[in-house]
Amino acid sequence: MKNQPSQPAILWHLAHYVQLPEDNHWLSPREQEVLSGLRFEKRRNDWRLGRWTAKNALRGYFPENLSPADIEIIAAEDGAPEVFLGGQPAPCVISLSHSGGRGFCVVAGEGIALGCDVEMLEPRPEIFREDYFTPEEQRQVAALSAEEQTLGMNLVWSAKESALKALREGLRRDTRSVSVDFRYDPRPETWHPLLVTVQQEARRFYGWWRVENDVVLTVVTGTSPLPLISCTDIKRS
Ligand SMILES: CC(C)(COP(=O)(O)OP(=O)(O)OC[C@H]1O[C@@H](n2cnc3c(N)ncnc32)[C@H](O)[C@@H]1OP(=O)(O)O)[C@@H](O)C(=O)NCCC(=O)NCCS
Numbered sequence: 001m002k003n004q005p006s007q008p009a010i011l012w013h014l015a016h017y018v019q020l021p022e023d024n025h026w027l028s029p030r031e032q033e034v035l036s037g038l039r040f041e042k043r044r045n046d047w048r049l050g051r052w053t054a055k056n057a058l059r060g061y062f063p064e065n066l067s068p069a070d071i072e073i074i075a076a077e078d079g080a081p082e083v084f085l086g087g088q089p090a091p092c093v094i095s096l097s098h099s100g101g102r103g104f105c106v107v108a109g110e111g112i113a114l115g116c117d118v119e120m121l122e123p124r125p126e127i128f129r130e131d132y133f134t135p136e137e138q139r140q141v142a143a144l145s146a147e148e149q150t151l152g153m154n155l156v157w158s159a160k161e162s163a164l165k166a167l168r169e170g171l172r173r174d175t176r177s178v179s180v181d182f183r184y185d186p187r188p189e190t191w192h193p194l195l196v197t198v199q200q201e202a203r204r205f206y207g208w209w210r211v212e213n214d215v216v217l218t219v220v221t222g223t224s225p226l227p228l229i230s231c232t233d234i235k236r237s
Contacts, residue, residue: 010108010219013057013231014118014212017045017101020052026068027051034074046098050081053103054096058083060231061092061107080168095165099215106219113205113222115166117158118215124153132157132175134199144184151216155194155209156180158218163196163205166220182209191228196220 024032031051038044055068062085072084073094083090095116096105104118129138133156141152159180164170167178182194188211196205207220208228219228 008109009227009229010106010114010221011057011061011229011231011234012104012106012116012217012219013053013060014215014217015049015053015056015103015105017049017103020049024048026055028069028072030074031072049098049101049103050096050105053098054081054083054094054105054107057094057105057107057231058090058092060234062090076168078168079170080165095162095219097161097165102215104217108221108226112226113166114220115162115164115205116217116219117161117165118217119154119158119161121150121154121211121214121216123150124157129153129156132160134176134179137180140182148184148186151211152182152184154216155182155218158216159194159196159207159209159220162207162218162220163198166205166222167198178205188212193225194218194220 038047051073054073055071058071059066073081076082081094081096083092083094091110092107093110093112093114094105094107095114097117099118100120102118104116106114106116108114129141137156141149144152160175160178163178164173177199179197185192191208191210194207194209196207205220205222206225207218209216209218
């Protein structure tokens with residue numbers, strides 16, 4: 001038995017590649033087939049890490065004691081991950097991301113627009129924000145001190161990717177068509193709110209950002225803000 005959240009919530013899980021099993025027995029036959037079609041080692045590693053992270057998040061989300069191979073995560077035509085249990089679509093939505101050996105996944109109830117992203121906290125050149133950020137985002141980042149700008153830049157980029165995933169469009173869409181508003185907060189391991197406005201549409205995403213060691217995590221959702229619950233807080237009794 002697990003202590004499931006009694007109210008609608010978003011479950012999140014961050015995993016490290018060192019936790020990955022060496023074998024592939026935890027993948028379903030259909031997933032093993034997808035893996036065998038991936039030619040590049042980095043892509044295979046990222047894909048496996050994403051699946052492992054998502055399966056562990058989903059084992060926390062569903063009350064049944066599912067084994068990882070019972071849960072399938074198959075990409076839709078647009079690339080967005082979709083969950084299947086026993087070959088049938090599962091009543092949930094997920095988003096996932098991988099960067100720098102970290103896998104990040106969020107899970108929520110079906111029908112919710114949901115996106116997440118993890119980025120390494122590495123410096124990015126100024127030209128990056130000039131090319132990809134809106135004037136207001138550039139102003140927000142430029143207002144930070146030099147050492148805060150690495151976080152500011154990665155956080156804005158990450159929130160954009162989260163929003164583009166929630167829209168299920170990814171980088172097919174101009175990154176300046178979504179605009180991120182955040183307030184700098186130095187406290188790590190704490191969720192801080194953010195807002196993403198989809199330009200030229202009367203649409204907003206509510207979101208959160210959080211620093212965990214050397215990465216920044218972002219989550220956005222199209223519904224009113226839902227509480228975020230860590231998978232590790234869903235305890236088995
Ligand atoms: C979505 C996207 C922005 C992610 O960018 P990224 O920083 O490289 O990767 P992340 O690790 O943060 O996220 C990757 C995950 O996003 C998810 N994703 C991919 N396309 C998505 C979409 N249209 N909507 C929502 N989620 C998507 C997938 O789960 C993917 O991981 P997986 O392929 O291992 O399952 C990017 O892949 C993209 O723009 N895709 C659409 C364009 C496209 O398909 N290009 C093909 C290139 S050959």
